[in-house]
Amino acid sequence: MRGITGWGTHLPYARLDRSAIRAVAGTGGGTGTRTVASYDEDTTTMGAEAARAALRGRPASHSRLAPHGRGALHERGALHERADRPGSLWFATTEPAYSDRTNATVLHAVLRLDRAVPAYDAVGSVRSAMAALRAAWQGPGSSLVVTSDIRTGLPGGPDEAAGGDAAAALLVGDGAQVLAEIVAWESVTEEFVDRWRAPGAPSSRLWEERFGETRYCELGAEALKLALGAAGIAAGAVDHLVVAGLHDRAAGAVQRASGVPEIRITDRLASTVGNPGAAQPGLLLAVALESARPGQIIVLLSLADGADAVVLRTTPALASYRPWRPVAAQTAAGGPIAYGRYLHWRGMLPVEPPRRPEPARVSSPAAHRNADWKYGLVPVADALGTIVTFTVDRLAYSPSPPVVFAIVDFDGGGRLPVELTDVDAGEVAIGGRVEMTFRRLATSDGIHNYFWKARPLRDKARDTPRDTPGEE
Amino acid sequence: MGSHGIKDRVAIIGMGCTRFGEHWDKGVDDLIIAAAAEAFKAAGVTKQDVDAYWFGTAQSGMSGIALARPLGLVGKPVTRVENYCATGSEALRQAVYAVASGAYDMAMAVGAEKVKDAGYQGLNAFPIPGDGTARTVTAAAMFSMVAPAYANKYGVPPGDMKTALARVASKNHHNGARNPRAQFRKEYSVEKLCAMPAVAGGLSVFDCAGVADGAAAAIVVRAEDAHRYTDKPLLVKALALVAGNGGGLGDPGYDYTTFPEVVAAAADAYAQAGITAPRAELAMAEVHDCFTPTEIVLAEDLGLAARGTAWKEVLAGTFDLDGELPVNPDGGLKAFGHPVGASGLRMMFEAWLQLRGEAPPERRISTYGERSLALTHTLGGYPGEMVSFVSILGAV
Numbered sequence: 001m002r003g004i005t006g007w008g009t010h011l012p013y014a015r016l017d018r019s020a021i022r023a024v025a026g027t028g029g030g031t032g033t034r035t036v037a038s039y040d041e042d043t044t045t046m047g048a049e050a051a052r053a054a055l056r057g058r059p060a061s062h063s064r065l066a067p068h069g070r071g072a073l074h075e076r077g078a079l080h081e082r083a084d085r086p087g088s089l090w091f092a093t094t095e096p097a098y099s100d101r102t103n104a105t106v107l108h109a110v111l112r113l114d115r116a117v118p119a120y121d122a123v124g125s126v127r128s129a130m131a132a133l134r135a136a137w138q139g140p141g142s143s144l145v146v147t148s149d150i151r152t153g154l155p156g157g158p159d160e161a162a163g164g165d166a167a168a169a170l171l172v173g174d175g176a177q178v179l180a181e182i183v184a185w186e187s188v189t190e191e192f193v194d195r196w197r198a199p200g201a202p203s204s205r206l207w208e209e210r211f212g213e214t215r216y217c218e219l220g221a222e223a224l225k226l227a228l229g230a231a232g233i234a235a236g237a238v239d240h241l242v243v244a245g246l247h248d249r250a251a252g253a254v255q256r257a258s259g260v261p262e263i264r265i266t267d268r269l270a271s272t273v274g275n276p277g278a279a280q281p282g283l284l285l286a287v288a289l290e291s292a293r294p295g296q297i298i299v300l301l302s303l304a305d306g307a308d309a310v311v312l313r314t315t316p317a318l319a320s321y322r323p324w325r326p327v328a329a330q331t332a333a334g335g336p337i338a339y340g341r342y343l344h345w346r347g348m349l350p351v352e353p354p355r356r357p358e359p360a361r362v363s364s365p366a367a368h369r370n371a372d373w374k375y376g377l378v379p380v381a382d383a384l385g386t387i388v389t390f391t392v393d394r395l396a397y398s399p400s401p402p403v404v405f406a407i408v409d410f411d412g413g414g415r416l417p418v419e420l421t422d423v424d425a426g427e428v429a430i431g432g433r434v435e436m437t438f439r440r441l442a443t444s445d446g447i448h449n450y451f452w453k454a455r456p457l458r459d460k461a462r463d464t465p466r467d468t469p470g471e472e
Numbered sequence: 473m474g475s476h477g478i479k480d481r482v483a484i485i486g487m488g489c490t491r492f493g494e495h496w497d498k499g500v501d502d503l504i505i506a507a508a509a510e511a512f513k514a515a516g517v518t519k520q521d522v523d524a525y526w527f528g529t530a531q532s533g534m535s536g537i538a539l540a541r542p543l544g545l546v547g548k549p550v551t552r553v554e555n556y557c558a559t560g561s562e563a564l565r566q567a568v569y570a571v572a573s574g575a576y577d578m579a580m581a582v583g584a585e586k587v588k589d590a591g592y593q594g595l596n597a598f599p600i601p602g603d604g605t606a607r608t609v610t611a612a613a614m615f616s617m618v619a620p621a622y623a624n625k626y627g628v629p630p631g632d633m634k635t636a637l638a639r640v641a642s643k644n645h646h647n648g649a650r651n652p653r654a655q656f657r658k659e660y661s662v663e664k665l666c667a668m669p670a671v672a673g674g675l676s677v678f679d680c681a682g683v684a685d686g687a688a689a690a691i692v693v694r695a696e697d698a699h700r701y702t703d704k705p706l707l708v709k710a711l712a713l714v715a716g717n718g719g720g721l722g723d724p725g726y727d728y729t730t731f732p733e734v735v736a737a738a739a740d741a742y743a744q745a746g747i748t749a750p751r752a753e754l755a756m757a758e759v760h761d762c763f764t765p766t767e768i769v770l771a772e773d774l775g776l777a778a779r780g781t782a783w784k785e786v787l788a789g790t791f792d793l794d795g796e797l798p799v800n801p802d803g804g805l806k807a808f809g810h811p812v813g814a815s816g817l818r819m820m821f822e823a824w825l826q827l828r829g830e831a832p833p834e835r836r837i838s839t840y841g842e843r844s845l846a847l848t849h850t851l852g853g854y855p856g857e858m859v860s861f862v863s864i865l866g867a868v
Contacts, residue, residue, distance in 0.1 A: 356592055359608060360599035370603040389621055389728060391673035393613035395594060405609045407617065407728075415724045417607055417856075441604065449604035 002137065003181035003312060006171035007286045008053025009327050010046050010148075011273060012037045013422035013455070015334035016342050018161050024339050025156030034274030036337050037150045037165035039345040039400040040421055040439040043093040044103045045450065047148035048110040048438045050167035053324040054144065055085075055111065056382070059317070086171065087141035089119040090132035094278050095150045096123040097440075097448055099199075106450060107146060109375035110438055124199075126246060127304035129278040130187075133170060134308070137182055142173035149277035152346055153203040160203075162248060164274025168282025179321050180289060180298060180312040186226035188219050189306035195246060202348065209249060216250035219307040221257060227299065227309035235259030239296035240288040242266045244280040245303030254303065266291075272331045287327050294318050325459060333458045335424070345400065356397040361445035377436060377452045383410040384464060385454060387432040392425045399442060408434055408454050411464070421453040433457040475712070477744025478572040483698035483705035484690050484865070486515025489821040492686035492809035493655040500532045500586035500687075501542035507687035507814075508543055508582055515691045515701050519543055522691060523576035525550040528563030528583035529813035531598045539582055554813075556852020557760065558713065559583060561816025561861040564690055565711045571692050583818075584687035585811035594683060595812065612680055614854040615763040616673025621728035622765065626780035634674065636783040637764040638665035641678050643792055644761060644800050648807025650793075650835040655682040655809030679764040684809025688817035690824075698868075704828045706820075709845065709864035710744035712737040720856030733860040734773040734851060741862035742775070747845070750775045751797055755843035756826055758819035760851045761804040771799065774849060774862070798837040801826060812852075819848035820865060827867035 014036040021029030037046060089111075091104035104119035113119070122128040122135075129147040136143035147170075151163025194212030197204040206212075220243070228235060241260040243251045248270070255265050266288045268275070276283060281302045288298050292314050300310040343349035372378045390406035404420040406428065420428065421439060434454035441449045457463055488510025490503050498506075512518060525548055527539035536550030555562040560583030567579035590596055594610060607614075623633040642662050648654035660678065668676030698705035716733040720726040738750075747753050757776060761767040771782035776797060777790070785791065791799035802808050802822035805815060823846035825831045831840075844867040851860045 356594070356610075357596050359604075360601070362604035363601035366601060366603040370605070374603050374605050388724075389617045391609070391613045391616045392670075393609045393616075393673075394671045395610045395612055396608060403609055403613070405607075405613055409724045413724070415722050415726075417721055419609075441608075451605045 001178050001181045002174050003172065003178040004170055004289070005142065005173040005177040005179060006054050006057050006321070007282070007289060008050045008055070008057055008169045008324055009283055009286050009330065010049035010053060010167040011035050011327070011330040011334070012041055012046065012165050013333070013335055014038060014337040016337055016339065020339040021156060021161060028156035028158065028161050030161045032271035033334070034161065034164045035166055035276070035334065036342050036345065038421060040441065040453065042097045042440050042448070043095050043148040043150055043167070044097045044106050045438050045440050046165065046167035047091055047093070047146040047169070048107050050148065050169040051107055051111055051144060051146045054169035054171050056324040057322060059320045059322070085142065086113065086144035087117055088136070088139060088143045089113060089117060090122060090136055090143065090145045091119070092122045092128040092132040092145070092147045092278050093149050094124060094126055094128070096121065106375065109371050112372070112376045112378070125305065126278045127302070129281055130302050130304065130308040133172070133281070134185065136172040137185065142171065145170045145172060145282070147279045147282045149279045151275065151277050155343065155348060157203055162270070162275050164269070164276045166273060166276035166279045166283050168279050168286055170282050170285065176317065178315055179318045180314045182310060183313050184227045184231035184311040185308070186223050186230055187306065187308045188223050188226070190215065190219060212247045213250045213253060216245065216247050216303045216307070217253050217257065220250070220254035220301055220303050223307035223309035224258060224299065224301055227311050231311040233297055233311060237297055238299050239264055240266055240292055240298040242281070242284045242288050242298065242300045243268070243303065244284055244301070246275060246277060247303060248275065250303055254301065269331065283327065286323070289314070289318070290323060290326050290328070292318065329459050341400070354395065354397050354401055356395065358397060359442050359444050359449065361447045362449045374451055380410045380414055380416065381436055381452070383412060383414070383436070384457060385410045385434050387428065387430055387434060388415070389430055390420070390428050404428055406434070406454060419453045420455060422455040427456070433463055475740050475744065477710050478568070479709050479744055479746070480707050481572050481695055482568045482692050482708045483695045484692050484708070484820070484824065485698050485701040485705050486511045486513070486517070486691040487689065487821050487824045488514065489653060489688040489818055490686050491653045492682070492684040492811060492814070492818070494588050495685040496588065498685070500584050503586065503685060503687035504539060504542045504582055504584045507584065507689040508580070511580070511689040511691050517578065517691065517701065519545060522548070522578050522580045524548065524567070524570055524579045526563040526566040526579070526581045527552045528554070528559040528581065528816070529585055530554055530556065530559050532584060532586045532813065556859050557762070557810070557812050558816060558850040558852045558859050558861040559813045560688065560818070561848070561850045561863065562713070564817060564820065565713060565861070567690070568692050568708050568711060571694055577697070578691065578693050580689060580691045581817060582687065582689040583814040583816060585813040586685050587683050587811055588685050610672060611854060612672035612675055612763060615766055616675045618728050618769055618855060619674055619765040622769065625727060625729050628783055633783065634666055635662060636768060636786050637679055638662040639786050640761065640764040640767045641665050641806055644804040644806035647793055647801050647835065648803025650832070651803050651808065654803040654807050655684045656803070656807045675763060681762045681805035682807065682809035684811050686809060686811035686814045686818070688814045688821050690817055690820060705868055706824055706827060707866045707868060709866045710741040710862070712740035712744065712862045713859065714740070715859045716853065716857055718857040723856070726856055728855050730769060731773050731851065731855060731858060731860065733858050734770060734849070737860040737862040738774045741864055745845070745864040747864065750847065751777070753843065754797060754845050754847050755839040756801055756823065756837045757797065757799045757847040757849070758802065758804070758822055759799055759849045761800055761806050762810070762851070764806070767799070767804070770849065774847065793835065794838045798839065801831070801835060801837050816848065816850040816861065819850070820863065823848060823865045827865070
């Protein structure tokens with residue numbers, strides 16, 4: 001038996017209210033919100049957060065935290081406690097932070113995977129995500145598939161409003177840890193141009209919408225029929241149908257024609273998250289898994305330059321699995337961002353910077369020597385902390401001033417003066433609880449400077465009693 | 473093993489100091505030449521009489537050549553030193569020890585900084601290649617965390633704390649207004665200062681030191697030779713320096729209400745000078761008021777006020793020009809300005825003027841004629857990670 005053995009997702013904190021778009025752009029917009037990657041996030045950092053979550057999800061029977069003292073210190077290695085550490089790592093996105101060099105190696109360093117674990121990118125197209133998942137499914141051993149996307153469009157355009165930013169990570173493996181067995185995978189491929197974008201361009205361009213809709217309806221139905229046939233399952237027996245794809249009208253039409261009752265169709269999160277491109281199949285599969293019971297059939301149908309249809313059957317092990325940060329908890333935890341600031345973050349509205357020198361580029365040899373600290377934040381990456389004191393710096397250079405900076409004491413000992421993120425300066429308070437998050441501090445000379453920041457712990461269910469240093 | 477000091481073995485016989493400020497029309501060489509010329513004239517010596525030179529600059533020049541070239545020195549040993557904002561103090565420390573060792577008869581320390589050519593607000597450190605994980609917040613932000621920590625620890629009401637900080641700035645601007653060499657010569661009321669918008673934590677621009685160009689210089693000889701040059705030499709009583717190891721940044725026990733490096737340097741300096749009651753024995757103190765909360769903590773770390781009381785002493789006027797112990801009678805970093813490499817020597821220049829009775833009447837310290845010891849203090853770095861220098865100078 002081979003299939004999904006764990007998952008983790010990351011939704012950025014910021015939410016853009018689509019109704020704010022038209023007032024500025026004069027067109028476009030809509031209702032509901034979309035997620036917005038912070039100025040200090042890219043597809044690599046979001047992928048790292050999703051991957052960390054995937055490796056921290058575990059059966060409920062596992063003690064998530066030893067109560068005190070040495071146990072808490074030991075917990076700092078919790079990321080590495082899963083027995084099925086991945087034997088390979090895949091990273092898929094349409095918006096890689098780097099070309100030429102591999103982006104997955106950053107995740108490899110963040111997760112502190114063994115050097116014998118290969119890390120590969122599959123980047124460029126939305127379909128890369130399904131390619132990576134298929135490679136993981138077909139390969140031997142345990143594999144971590146990380147999908148991540150930042151979706152942009154020109155102001156007022158359909159992609160800007162419909163898009164969303166997110167990351168999803170799926171663990172694939174064998175045996176008793178399997179939560180959802182992959183029982184069939186069928187794929188059809190066809191060359192046609194209904195959407196295109198030159199590498200690095202801010203937006204995609206679209207052919208007349210009806211052309212793509214016609215193609216995807218046919219391809220989706222075909223793949224679905226093949227996969228259900230291979231699995232020996234009738235459409236009416238599908239408990240959760242997940243349809244992903246950038247062509248929203250086609251996805252809706254395929255759903256309606258699928259024969260699966262509407263109530264069993266997984267919501268595409270259009271009103272809260274938007275369409276996160278390459279991350280959408282993984283994110284929506286996570287939504288389905290988080291609502292599924294053991295013994296159910298989930299079908300994941302991805303419409304991208306053809307169609308991939310995957311049939312999964314959940315196992316009894318699913319009943320005791322606890323995702324680290326459920327999608328529902330993250331969709332509920334966002335904060336608003338003004339449209340102007342959103343445009344600034346995406347580089348479409350240059351704002352006067354502080355009159356301070358921009359940071360120097362990172363020294364590659366220094367970063368390489370200190371990888372465990374810079375990327376792994378050993379030993380406090382997984383620790384929770386408390387704000388001892390803080391300040392708001394309106395003078396320092398930042399891609400998005402002001403800098404909110406705090407002295408953080410970690411549970412179990414240790415202190416770090418560190419920048420805060422995903423935070424309004426006015427909501428910070430002494431005693432506030434924070435968790436660490438992997439971010440891109442700045443980019444100089446084309447080199448991204450990745451390091452960690454602290455952010456408010458908004459999911460109080462994950463908080464734990466503070467440990468007093470020396471209590472052991 | 474031990475810090476023995478060189479009390480009364482070396483004397484300053486001449487000093488110079490430019491006006492500090494925005495010298496758009498002068499380069500660092502012009503400033504160096506002006507300060508050095510004033511010092512040569514005061515001591516009645518020429519550049520050829522000086523046997524060795526130390527040049528302090530944080531980032532306005534590299535190597536001893538940066539001093540040898542503008543002064544046209546020939547065949548002289550010249551060393552450039554850097555120790556953050558204690559750079560100027562460090563230059564003097566090296567020159568004094570060189571003379572005390574017997575290696576040279578006469579040495580000179582010159583400190584200079586040309587900050588305003590950088591094109592940016594504030595001070596900006598020369599970037600050293602690194603892994604990109606170092607803090608990038610400003611010094612103002614780091615020191616801004618001192619004020620709430622101090623107020624919280626000692627139960628100072630927020631309004632009183634803000635008033636005390638403004639009172640520090642107001643005092644130093646009062647003194648600077650009476651100093652023709654100071655960068656800022658305008659007085660500001662506490663009320664006006666309290667109304668300024670915050671730029672880092674609770675600090676406004678008026679809580680921060682002036683950023684200035686400037687240079688200062690001192691010539692030193694063995695104490696027994698001093699009277700060949702002047703009737704009123706300034707004797708070096710103590711020189712203390714502590715470089716922190718940065719441990720405070722990661723220490724959960726550190727509470728941002730004291731600077732341990734300053735406490736240690738002060739203890740060493742007082743021991744060298746034989747001072748047991750600094751507040752009663754010192755005639756004046758020049759302290760590193762890079763930000764207003766710094767001066768409050770320094771008063772306590774230097775033993776000029778009991779723990780938790782400096783804010784009250786500030787409000788009571790203890791450290792005013794006419795107070796019990798004048799602090800920063802020349803205006804301090806706040807009003808005199810802060811050209812990094814020159815500031816430590818600028819403080820000594822004020823001691824030189826005040827202890828020798830050469831400060832103008834409108835800026836004369838209240839203790840003149842009664843006490844004869846001055847303290848100068850510089851620090852560089854941040855709370856939790858700093859270098860700290862303390863000197864004690866005395867009139868004969």
